[in-house]
Amino acid sequence: MRGISRHWKLVLPLGVLVVLATVVVSTSFAASKAKTVRVAIMTDCKGGFGFGYEPDIGGAQAAFANYANGKVKNKKKPSAGMTGIRVGNTDVQIVGYGCGDDTVPTAVKETRRLMEQLKADVMVGPLSGDEAVYVANYAKKHPNKTFIIGTAGSQDPTLQIAPKNMFRYHGDGAQWNAGIGEIAYKKLGWRKAAIIMDDYSFGWTSGAGIIADFCAIGGKITKRVFPPLNTTDYSSYVQQLPAPGTVDGTFWVVGGTGTSAALTAYEQANGALKPSQHIGNLFFAFLGADKVVAPKVAGSYLGGFGTAPGLKTGQAKIYEKVVARWYPGLNGGNYADGFVYNYYNAAWALIQGLTVSNGQTGAALHAKMPKTLRSGYEVSDKGSVKLDANRQAIQDQYPLQLVKNADGSVAPVVIGYVPNVNQSFGGLFTKNSPAPGRTQPKCVKKKLPWQGKIKVVKNGIIYPTVIK
Amino acid sequence: MTRGPKAVTERAIGFGGLALALIAPLVFNAYWVDVILTQALIVGIAAASMIFLAAYGGMISLSQTMLMGAAGFMIGNMVTKGGAGGETKGLTLGWDPTLALVLALAGTTLLGVLLGAVAARSTGIYFLMITLTYSVVGFYFVGQVTVVSGFSGIANINSYTPPFVGDIVENRNRLYYIALGVAIAVYAFIRFVIRTPFGLSLQGLRDEPVRMSSLGYAVPLHRTLAFGLAAFMAALAGILLVWWQGQIAPGDIGLQATIDLLIVAVIGGLTRVEGAWVGALAFIVINNYIRDSWLTDLLDTVRIGGSFQTIIGLIFLVIVIVSPDGLMGAWDRLWGLRSGTDSGEGPSVTAIPAGEKLV
Numbered sequence: 001m002r003g004i005s006r007h008w009k010l011v012l013p014l015g016v017l018v019v020l021a022t023v024v025v026s027t028s029f030a031a032s033k034a035k036t037v038r039v040a041i042m043t044d045c046k047g048g049f050g051f052g053y054e055p056d057i058g059g060a061q062a063a064f065a066n067y068a069n070g071k072v073k074n075k076k077k078p079s080a081g082m083t084g085i086r087v088g089n090t091d092v093q094i095v096g097y098g099c100g101d102d103t104v105p106t107a108v109k110e111t112r113r114l115m116e117q118l119k120a121d122v123m124v125g126p127l128s129g130d131e132a133v134y135v136a137n138y139a140k141k142h143p144n145k146t147f148i149i150g151t152a153g154s155q156d157p158t159l160q161i162a163p164k165n166m167f168r169y170h171g172d173g174a175q176w177n178a179g180i181g182e183i184a185y186k187k188l189g190w191r192k193a194a195i196i197m198d199d200y201s202f203g204w205t206s207g208a209g210i211i212a213d214f215c216a217i218g219g220k221i222t223k224r225v226f227p228p229l230n231t232t233d234y235s236s237y238v239q240q241l242p243a244p245g246t247v248d249g250t251f252w253v254v255g256g257t258g259t260s261a262a263l264t265a266y267e268q269a270n271g272a273l274k275p276s277q278h279i280g281n282l283f284f285a286f287l288g289a290d291k292v293v294a295p296k297v298a299g300s301y302l303g304g305f306g307t308a309p310g311l312k313t314g315q316a317k318i319y320e321k322v323v324a325r326w327y328p329g330l331n332g333g334n335y336a337d338g339f340v341y342n343y344y345n346a347a348w349a350l351i352q353g354l355t356v357s358n359g360q361t362g363a364a365l366h367a368k369m370p371k372t373l374r375s376g377y378e379v380s381d382k383g384s385v386k387l388d389a390n391r392q393a394i395q396d397q398y399p400l401q402l403v404k405n406a407d408g409s410v411a412p413v414v415i416g417y418v419p420n421v422n423q424s425f426g427g428l429f430t431k432n433s434p435a436p437g438r439t440q441p442k443c444v445k446k447k448l449p450w451q452g453k454i455k456v457v458k459n460g461i462i463y464p465t466v467i468k
Numbered sequence: 469m470t471r472g473p474k475a476v477t478e479r480a481i482g483f484g485g486l487a488l489a490l491i492a493p494l495v496f497n498a499y500w501v502d503v504i505l506t507q508a509l510i511v512g513i514a515a516a517s518m519i520f521l522a523a524y525g526g527m528i529s530l531s532q533t534m535l536m537g538a539a540g541f542m543i544g545n546m547v548t549k550g551g552a553g554g555e556t557k558g559l560t561l562g563w564d565p566t567l568a569l570v571l572a573l574a575g576t577t578l579l580g581v582l583l584g585a586v587a588a589r590s591t592g593i594y595f596l597m598i599t600l601t602y603s604v605v606g607f608y609f610v611g612q613v614t615v616v617s618g619f620s621g622i623a624n625i626n627s628y629t630p631p632f633v634g635d636i637v638e639n640r641n642r643l644y645y646i647a648l649g650v651a652i653a654v655y656a657f658i659r660f661v662i663r664t665p666f667g668l669s670l671q672g673l674r675d676e677p678v679r680m681s682s683l684g685y686a687v688p689l690h691r692t693l694a695f696g697l698a699a700f701m702a703a704l705a706g707i708l709l710v711w712w713q714g715q716i717a718p719g720d721i722g723l724q725a726t727i728d729l730l731i732v733a734v735i736g737g738l739t740r741v742e743g744a745w746v747g748a749l750a751f752i753v754i755n756n757y758i759r760d761s762w763l764t765d766l767l768d769t770v771r772i773g774g775s776f777q778t779i780i781g782l783i784f785l786v787i788v789i790v791s792p793d794g795l796m797g798a799w800d801r802l803w804g805l806r807s808g809t810d811s812g813e814g815p816s817v818t819a820i821p822a823g824e825k826l827v
């Protein structure tokens with residue numbers, strides 16, 4: 001009996017190991033079916049931008065529903081999934097949604113899960129700046145996979161790193177701030193300003209756009225302050241900013257859940273915020289900021305997200321109608337939010353690429369990805385965004401102002417139109433220039449392609465006059 | 469001395485597991501080898517350093533993740549190259565990878581000895597707090613001092629490896645076998661150390677520090693050296709981590725990562741070194757597969773809601789309630805129930821008598 005007992009004690013654990021190995025091997029051979037393109041949507045479900053999860057997925061899937069026959073499972077919850085996507089004769093399957101938290105370590109794990117475990121051919125995403133830097137490096141080492149950035153705005157992925165299998169159909173964080181420095185200089189009379197910006201890739205890139213634009217026309221940045229992303233108590237960082245009166249104003253590049261906390265800390269230190277002394281980037285009005293942040297700084301100007309809320313063009317209306325048709329009320333009905341818009345355009349570009357490549361992925365798809373895209377808010381070049389040699393969008397940009405509505409709510413309104421903003425800012429940013437950082441770019445006066453050419457926009461209509 | 473059935477079974481499982489690990493690239497798919505198993509080996513090494521301190525020194529250190537990261541950041545800053553087409557973050561010193569490897573291991577071990585010298589004079593909850601402080605300081609240091617890292621971290625470290633390591637970007641099985649070799653070496657090293665006079669006195673001062681002190685043993689010195697040894701092991705894990713994921717960022721050593729490593733050690737069992745790899749494999753498999761959509765669907769269907777972290781938290785809770793000394797403790801207890809005796813090797817569950825001596 002004892003011998004049998006010992007025998008079983010040896011066999012049982014080994015048996016468990018064999019069963020485990022068999023299960024793993026069998027799942028590993030469950031390879032993708034022929035002619036099915038596997039797509040992963042990488043976004044954040046945690047961290048400072050976790051609330052972008054459903055808007056991102058909804059934006060991408062609205063394009064699949066409208067242009068590729070996708071069947072929406074739940075109109076109120078995009079992450080419930082989508083079936084039946086078909087491009088030409090090719091089935092497209094969404095194999096998974098990435099759940100990042102704006103940090104690199106999670107992006108590493110999620111990217112590998114999506115691209116290697118779930119065997120995605122194409123990634124639509126990621127959402128955040130540092131994630132995109134990692135994904136760009138990953139893309140370099142996986143040339144047969146395709147990466148279409150969702151709405152991440154760091155500069156490096158398409159300039160310093162620039163893998164050939166990575167595409168971005170929207171501007172980077174710097175492009176989204178084109179024109180805002182000139183508006184500060186001309187409309188508010190700022191000459192000296194401070195800037196507070198999140199201490200990571202997107203914060204640096206977004207801040208770089210403001211610094212480059214403001215300094216180019218003759219402004220001076222006298223102080224740069226860098227709170228870490230996801231800081232909760234900004235009081236020590238606000239204390240580092242020059243007091244009101246010693247500079248003409250402060251540029252704010254503090255994002256995610258931190259914007260409101262940072263502004264509150266400033267109010268506590270320096271009294272009520274004067275709109276004419278504060279300019280923000282997209283975080284003043286988007287990503288849910290319209291409810292919490294915007295009322296604090298009603299009247300202020302801000303950079304944008306490559307979108308134009310309220311723009312009265314046919315193309316813009318079509319875009320908004322498409323999203324509203326498949327996911328009504330997505331992102332609180334704010335479809336002119338880069339979270340929705342940029343993911344939508346990424347997926348739409350993929351559909352066009354797959355159509356021309358006949359469902360082929362890898363190099364064939366890379367060669368056939370569209371060089372232009374008739375994005376909703378594009379006006380120049382007959383309403384098309386263009387990709388540059390690094391597969392980075394040259395897009396129209398719309399500086400905004402926060403305006404109080406009759407019902408007391410505050411919303412961003414387009415006040416300017418900056419056509420054809422490219423990533424280089426007139427040669428300031430190049431492949432060999434240092435990526436934006438705490439000390440980059442330097443504050444230099446120079447001629448920018450759009451300087452003095454920002455057109456006035458009123459009530460959603462672009463006028464031929466320029467902002468003075 | 470004859471071995472009991474438990475020891476024989478454990479040995480059989482050990483050798484069976486080792487044999488399976490050796491042929492893993494033939495049995496498992498590339499994703500499992502590269503992501504699940506390699507990661508489990510690396511995290512297991514870091515957890516082993518934590519369990520070594522807990523099981524044999526009576527010290528639960530929350531610094532191991534930070535020390536792991538220290539080695540990663542050191543080698544990242546030393547090996548990467550800047551300039552046109554190069555890396556943009558960190559010091560980008562461009563040193564020889566072999567030299568950098570040695571310096572990172574030595575530097576982290578020295579850091580461990582220095583930090584250990586301060587922490588070793590405290591015990592219990594105070595030791596825990598001091599090591600947690602180290603972890604938080606490390607996180608903010610690399611996050612705030614952008615010259616050495618910044619929030620974005622340092623990328624492409626695995627493109628710069630010593631010649632004897634070779635290309636681990638393309639040949640991922642090579643990295644798997646390196647991690648396996650290091651894991652085996654670390655396990656053997658711990659088994660060796662605990663049998664040396666140093667290891668025996670370390671266990672003595674774990675159980676009776678006052679008595680050991682009165683016998684003339686330098687308690688803080690022993691603890692400091694143990695901390696240094698654990699730092700060396702954590703450094704090995706850190707080097708492997710940056711080779712595996714290619715880069716390192718402050719998030720790798722943040723509070724979440726620190727807690728994750730503690731969970732790995734607790735799931736595995738803080739009393740036996742083998743638990744490090746058992747816990748790491750369990751944690752990584754759960755963490756990986758629990759994110760799949762079927763689970764979200766299930767959660768929606770049964771209207772629980774929440775995320776995979778909720779599930780991991782619940783699993784952790786169940787393990788801690790059912791078996792406070794983790795999966796290895798459950799295994800030991802199972803044998804105790806069946807035979808009424810414990811003939812296993814290594815410290816048994818009862819080797820650490822009181823909870824307050826562990827913590």
